[in-house]
Amino acid sequence: MKFFGLVDGSDSSLRKFLASLPAVDQVGADSRAAMLATRSIKASSKRWAIDTAIRMVDLTTLEGADTRGKVEALCTKAVRPDPTNPDVPSVGAVCVYNDMVGIARTHLDLIGGQHVGVAAVSTAFPSGRASMSVKIQDTQDAIDAGASEIDMVIDRGAFLSGNYIDVFNEIVAIREICGDKAHLKVIFETGELVTYDNVRKASFLAMAAGAHFIKTSTGKVAPAATAPVVLVMLEAVRDFYAMTQVRIGVKPAGGIRTTKDAIKQLVLVNETAGPDWLTPSLFRIGASALLNDLLMQRMKMDDGYYASPQYVTID
C-alpha cells in the first residue's frame, strides 16, 4: 500500500496525519532521557556495547578539505579499526561527500571491505538549499558512483513554514531514485527544528514518505544528537512499527564523541524501541572521533589499563 495507507499523498491528508500525532512534553522527555543516562553499564555488557557500537559507526569525513588520501585512509580504518587486533569488527559504513563516493567504494573493495557500505550525503547537504533538479542529480550521481546509502537533508525552511507536503514530496522523489540500490536516511537537522513536537512530526512525515532511516543532524549545527531528541525519534520508530509492522532505523549524528555517549545511546535504544533495534541495520551512529575512544576503551577492558593515545591510529 502506498505510504503505508497513512496518507494518500495529498496536502490535506498529510496535515491530518501530522495533526493526529500526540504532543511531546519537553520536560517529561528530558527527564526520561536523563534517567536513562544513569544506567550503569559494566563488564560483559560494556564489552558487548563497545563492539556493537563499533559495528554501528558511520565513520564520517565531511570537510571541504577532503582528498583522495584522506578518504582512503578513512576507508582503511573503517575496515580494520585496530590494525593490531583482527577481532575488532569493521564499522557499518563510511560517510562522505558525493564526489568522494567512487574513491571510497573502489578503495574499500580493494582492501577487502566489500561488507562496509558507502553513505553519501545528498540533496545539497548540509543546507538543503538548492533546486529539486539539483538535488535529484546530486543523489543520482552518488548512486551511480556506488553509494549504498543516501543521507539526504530535508528542506528545513519548508518544514518550518508549514509546507510539509514539499518536504514529503522531496523525500518521495529521492526515495524513488534510491530504488533498491541504496538505503535512504533522512536528516532532519533537529538543531534547526528545535522543538520535540517538530522532531516527532518530521519523523512520521519521513517514515510515511519511505525513509529507511531517520537521522538527527548533519553534524554542522549544534545541538545535534541530544539524548531526548534521539528518545523522541526512537519512540516514533517504535510507534510506526506498531502501526505498519515496518521497522525504520535511527541514526544519531553529531556530538557523540565518547564511549560513554555511545553506550547511553544504546541504552536509549534498548529501553525505548527495544532490543530488535540493536543492530547496524536499524541503528547507526554518525561520528568521526568516537571510533578511537571506543578502541581505547576496548583496549582498556582487555589490558586493564589505558594505553597511550599513540596506540590508536589518527585516521
Place this chain on the structure above:
Amino acid sequence: MSFEYAPAPESRTVVSIKAKYGHFIGGKFVAGNKHFPTINPATEEVLSQIALAGKAEVDAAVKAARKAYTTTWSKMSGRERGKYLFRIARIMQERSREFAVLETLDNGKPIRESRDTDIPLAAAHFFYHAGWADKLEYAGLGTVTKAHGVAGQIIPWNFPLLMLAWKVAPALAAGNTVVLKPAESTSLTALLFAEVCQQAELPAGVVNIVTGDGSTGALIVNHPGIDKIAFTGSTEVGKLIARAVAPTSKSVTLELGGKAANIVFEDAAIDEAVEGIVNGIFFNQGHVCCAGSRLLLQENIAEEVLEKLKVRMAKIRVGDPMDKNTDLGAINSKEQLNKITELTATGDSEGAQRWSAPCELPGKGFWFAPTIFIGVTQTHRIAREEIFGPVLSVLTFRTPQEAIDKANNTPFGLSAGIWSDKGSKILWASSQLRAGVIWANTFNKFDPTSPFGGYKESGWGREGGRHGLSAYLKGASHE
C-alpha cells in the same frame, strides 16, 4: 545476542553497621533495654538490633529536649541556629553515599532513588530551612511568632531520612527542640543522622532520637512534656493521635494516607504521560502516600495508553536494590507485602482484571511485581483503600467533569496529577481538585520550598515552604 546489563552493585563497604544500637538522648548514645531486629527486606538478612524505648527512655529524651530548649536553643539567635542547620546539611551531602547505601539496605528501595532523590532532597530541606532561621520575622507569618518548645515527631518507613529532614529541619529552624521516633523497620539512617548531629556539634538535647514501635510512639504522643506533635503515617493512626491530643494543649500536624487520582486527558502528551503514570505509582515501590494509585483515563485514549503502559512496565527492572540499574526494589516488610497481597486479592474477587509485568522476582526477601488492575470502578475496594504498593487501579471517564467528580470522590485528598497539553484545562482542573498537591504533566516532584499536605483525611497542616514553617511557630498568622 542481546544487551543484558551486567550487575552493577553499589558497594556496601562505605557503611559500618553496629551489631546493636541504643537511643540518642542529650547528645549521647545511651544503651537500650529491650531490642528487636531490623532486617534488609531484599534479603531478610538481620542488619542490627534496634532498641525499644519505653517510658524511662522517652521521659529522658523529653527531659533532655526541654533542658536544651530552655537553656540553649531558645536563647540562641536565629543566625546561630542557622549555622548549625547549614553545617548539618553540608555533612549530609558529604556523607551522602553512606546515607544512600544505608537507606537502601534498611528500606529496600533502589539505590538509584536513595542516591538521586532521598538523600539530596533531605540535605536540601536542611539548606532551605537553615536560610529561614534568621528570617522568621520576614516569613509573612507575623512578627511575634515563637517556637512551641519541644516537638515530638513520629515518621514512617517509606522515606526514612527524608521524612526526618521534613520534620527536624523546620522544627530546629523555628527554634524548637525535638524528640523523634523513626519507624521500627527503618531506624538506621536516623541513628546515622544522630552521628551527624554530634559531628556538627549541635548542642546536646536539641535533637533526641528514640527508637521503637507503636508503643513508643504512643508514649511520645501522650507525653505531657511535649508541646507539639508531628506525625506522618497511616490515617488510622492519625485519627488515634488526633483523639489523644484533642483534650490537651498540644499543637498537631498530620500527614496521612492518600489515594491520588492521576488524570490523563485525551490531549495529553501520551509518551510522557505513560512515564508519569509509571513514576506516579512505581516510584519507591508505590510506598508513597501521594502515589498516583488511581489512574483515570479518558475513555477514547484508554486502549492506546494501556498498550503503551504495558510495554513500558515490561521494561521496569525489578530486583537487587543495591544494583544501580534497579528501578523497583523490595517491599519494606512482610506485613506490608501481606497487606498488598490481601488487597489485590479483593481486586480479583471483585472482578477487576489483573496484569503484572513479566519479571523474575528474587527468591528471598519481600517482592511484588508491578501490577495494574483494569476495569476498576469507584465501588471496588482497590479504588477506595490505600494499597501502598506497586499496584495501580485503572478507571476511565468520559468528560472532564466526570474525571473531577471521580477524582474527588474519596475520603482522601493528598495529591493529584493532570496530564494535558492544554493550559486552560490544567488550570480549570487544578482549581476543581480537592487535593493538597497537584502536579501538571509531571508527578512525584518534591521541593523544600513547596508546601506539602492533604485535604480531608489526608492530613492537617503542611510541610515545606512558609506554610510548613508556620506549623512550628506559635501565633503564626496563617497557622
